[in-house]
Amino acid sequence: MRVPARLLSLTAVTAAAALLTGCFAGTGSTGSGTGERIRLAMMQPPRSGLSPLSDDAFKLSRWSTAETLVKLDARGDARPALATEWRRSGRTWTFAIRKGVTFHDGTEFDAEAVVRSLRAAADASPEPRILDGVELTARADGDRVVVTTATEDPLVPQRLSSPQLSVLAARAYRGKTVNPVGAGTGPFELTKVNGTASAALDRYDDYWGERAKAPGIDVTFVPDGTARAAALRSGEADIVEAVPVSQAALLDEERITEVPMPRTNTLYLNTSGGPFAKAALRAAAREAIDTGSIVAGVYEGRADAAEGLLGPALPWAAELRTDVRRPTATKAKGETITLGTFTDRAELPEVAATLQQQLQQAGFEVRLEIREYANIESDALAGEFDAFLLSRATVLDCGDPAAYLYSDFASDGSFNLSRLADSSVDEALTKAGGTATGAARRKAVVAAEAAVLATDAAIPLLHERVVQGDAERVVGAAHDPRERELVTADTYVR
Template structure:
């Protein structure tokens, strides 16, 4: 190359860099703030995807881990860590893994990690997600090569692949889990777009962008989940710019915040049922008549107007309108305090009994408990309300200690199959970890088991219709609400216009524009 040509090339290179810098700084080309901060009502109980099944933990888990496949908003099944899959026979599924996927510790994803993670779901130590692990044959794994494996179901199962999209089926690094032992929930290693940095209980969880992520890199360099239990404090932190995004916006603040210039409020359809749970194995709630009477004594429509400012509907049964086989015209529950009094009298409800309603420190649940306290007093039931910290609340529910409580059951994704939803809270084998009312009914168990293995069609629809009716007949839950899900973000927050999965959304493409 002649000297002049070399000089020209260098000049062009410098000019290119200069133009690029000027373009970046020009109006209309905004920089991205390094940190995205999210205000949460409670922090993660554990960062082990098989050590917990609560939504606050799942909010963090989805940033750190990935499943083999996922169910999208349109209910289609899409590949994630599995490049492809096929059903080999009624029980066996073959998965081919993506090559070159790295864990946060630098190791490459291999079939051994997948087998380890899915097999771990079947162990007694994974009790919180037992309902999902029970579908997998613990002896049904076969490694073909580093990127190909077979997984077998215990029985032919319609919802098998859909269940592998659940957070309990997130893939972990075998070596990391074995090295960390019981401390793994505080030292998570996944393949997700963010990797774990630190967690201070009751304060914050910090993650940072994983630079070796196989897919599109996260926009923000740091993702911080701040624990701000008091709802008004979360709103103030957003409005003053100390956090960028908050979940669980107080329903009574939605209209006011919609008129503000600094923030946007987004309402998405609810994907959960909040219910009053009554321990079905403890007196006096072991009598279905008592449970039914308590349900009749609560004005649920009125409760939703007061607590949720009308941004809610009263559930009519044990699954959501998004689920397959939801009844076309479900029979509504009636508010009937006089009928409740008569039923309590018939059941011999003890006059001197004081009922304690336990819940966690979430405003809507506390307000609901207070309203229920007043309404049950009108039918002769004295009620006390007790508030617990989230982690303590879950532990005491799991042990079966609490006789009456308010909590919710939420969908973790767009999976329309009712089996993914209904087995956890109602099958007797899950009493404690997810069946928090300790329902033990042979007919319910049989119908859930049949629904798993019956192909989609009229026969399966009939099974879920029977299941719906039986659960309602038993008043297994006193349904309170399916509220819309309001979240709010600063005006400069981009990529967060459709966080349709409630608390459990990937935030890697959400960022703050500077």
Template sequence: MLHKSTLRGSALLIATMLSTALVQPALAQSDLVTVVVTDEPKSLDPCDTDLSNNARILRNNVTETLVNLDPANGAVLPSLATEWRQIDDLTWEFKLREGVTFHDGSAFDAAAVVAALARATNPDIGCEVGLATLQGNTFTGEAVDATTLVIKTGTVEPILPNKLSALDIGAPVTPADAKTREPIGTGPYALKAWSAGQSVALQAFDDYWGDKPAIANANIVWRGESAVRAAMVDTGEAQIAFEIAPQDATSANDIAFPNAETSLLRIDQAIAPLDDKRVREALNLAIDRDGLIGTVFNEGATKAMQVVLPSVFGYNPDIPVWPYDPDRARALLDEARAAGVPVDTEIVLYGRIGIYPNSAESMEAIQAMLLDVGFNARLEMMETTPWLEKLIGPFPAERQPSLLQTQIDNTEGDAVFTLPNRFTSGGNTSTLADPSVDDLIARASAATGDERQSLFQQAFANIAVEAINIVPLFHMVTIARVSPDLNYVPDVQAGNEIKLRSISYK
């Protein structure tokens, strides 16, 4: 069992660092809000918002989508599109909002959406939304007139409007054949500056079509240490700080909220010894999840067995949570070893610094648990960029067996936003190549109603129980520290979307 005392030394060290490293900043002004997050965005391209560290800056701040999803129930809400209808199995029509302009003064119209859709699905650019949410189908846009858009799909997409909630629309001047660092959208804020390694500055857009922001300027900065982020709110250097670690959540200004993320270890099961099911089962039995809750993970986290929350359509309620059984884990490794499986091969645990509070501490604890049952496990903590190289394929044929610390979020409410790109042979973050899983997910994605739900549930059962393709950990809870001078309540989408327009000073 892991005890809270294991964190005291690091907490004292951080406190000592803070006393010398922080300087007293200027007081917050009513026309500026500063938000501190864990890490710098990978890019600020409108087509890369499938990565949360990009989306939280761009989505509904700088760029907007045709529709939004209600954080309370996942319902599809109008945004740049005001209405839509399905004409036939492969054809949808969208009516677009009139009187909308991009930050450069150009008009938002159906042609702009057609261009954004073509760009997002262009494999030569490598857009995250094309590699993830829109992966596995073809999408052809047609501008019937300025405010009428028709989208045809290669195969049936029964929830196409939901999927388009992930497609951020950039201005027509956005390069058609390359990524950009200067996004031009229709949102309430325009990009003012991206100072690499330091901050992103946004400024309110005077000609925004909707309700104007209460605060004219926003700065997003990043700091790796939870205690540093928390202290920045206390000193007035920032007004909102995300991802506060449990041991640092000591203020009445700390707000805990479910964030739709599920933490897990991705198993690279193409490489021995992880290609043996007994070894993958032993990995799961070796982890004391109860001991991790309330120590390195927030006490509000709940043990997970599949990579979506119960609120997601397709969730399987009949999958049991893994017990902690180190003796059974040792026996399975002995059995596999006797059968010739190279179970003593070194397995690398790739962790990402700052992926969630206590990310390194959690991986250190898991490494110790794996070593305890007989795994040869080495931990390597990585910054975001090299970690993304491990997350996103294609993967080199010659590589060490590995487990990757990651999270999967689903605020869209349907399993199709989780399964295809992460657990199919063509998925951009998938290490699986199982035709039976591919078939289940493909049939589920094209189905509706009870059939859709049943097929997704079968897919989750296959991944978690029959094949054991993952090491699920927890459905996560996030803590944000919010200045008492501010009106702001984070919702379940806050991990991917900092809704700056909703923020005001008291």
């Protein structure tokens, strides 16, 4: 039975805070200038040694240490960053490179450096998911970079905004590994990484843009959500990433911010084998699930029940969405399924337990398998589960959901947990990816979403709202729906 957050004993919270005492005392050098270093508690430790070619890239972006050619504005439109302007000619895009930029090791930022980083990403195995289905080449032309794709791609600037395509100094690339320490161009220099425990960054005083207001950042990785919340309560942390819903009620409401996220909790059903290879049983699973009770019970109302894969962070999706014709359900007759999820997001195990009850009431036998994400992802991608519960960002990479839809549901998508291979879905995804930005593209994206939903290969449950904690003395912390920014040059502690 779940205990409401308001009834939780503060003993556990106090104990968790005690475990963190000293963790945020300052693991890096003091940097130059005045002010206090920012103590940051993050949810997930690095999975790939902070390589920008992995999801760790978003940590580098949230710490303002690694930068890209392009950034996105609030609407998802491309704006200058390390590139000052660009133009398109068919399959070719030409980017003018910003002058006066240096890497943190003092070497010059130039077109050759951009080409080196883009080639490293294009040649990586596995390649960054922002490049799923994209064949990209790059060459230097004086102080410009010429990017060419195998087919016309209207989203090249948006793709180049992905933190996985950050530009790093030559020193970062050694064989097959990428080490970002001292190799970025942002207002903070990554100076120290202590495995999966902590990291430190100092202000980079030769930054090409606005000088950072804080002298540095001390990062501690705290997978336990109760401990993260306790760190904010006790004053051990200044900024806390992803406060669990169960802990939010224990915090001062003025210290937390809820942001509707382009993030969907989805139940992916394995269409390649097992019970869910049958569309009728996938439909039975869909009809068995009560998302409203999950939102009210597990998330205490701090989430939005899903009507599609794209949620309120993209309001145009609801405006364009129409009814979807789904398969007819058959009654389950004791089919055994294995449902997997992970512990890194505190609510997911409880959601999985609720799904287990709902599916068993519908006639399925459900086994749960719950591990840390780093220990379960490979099995999920290999199709070892009949169903997998995932909290998935839908516009994380390029500000456009077409890339997420392709990655997760195309026959050759790199993150196809459902192992879906459907020609109608592939056709809709290809059309959405090739449509020019604007109203026509949004319509094509919603049509692709409908094609996926019509297969019941994925059952969207809810759209998360991230709960971020900021201490009273923190000024200017970013509350970014895309999870790209957290500490910026304007963030400091009073």
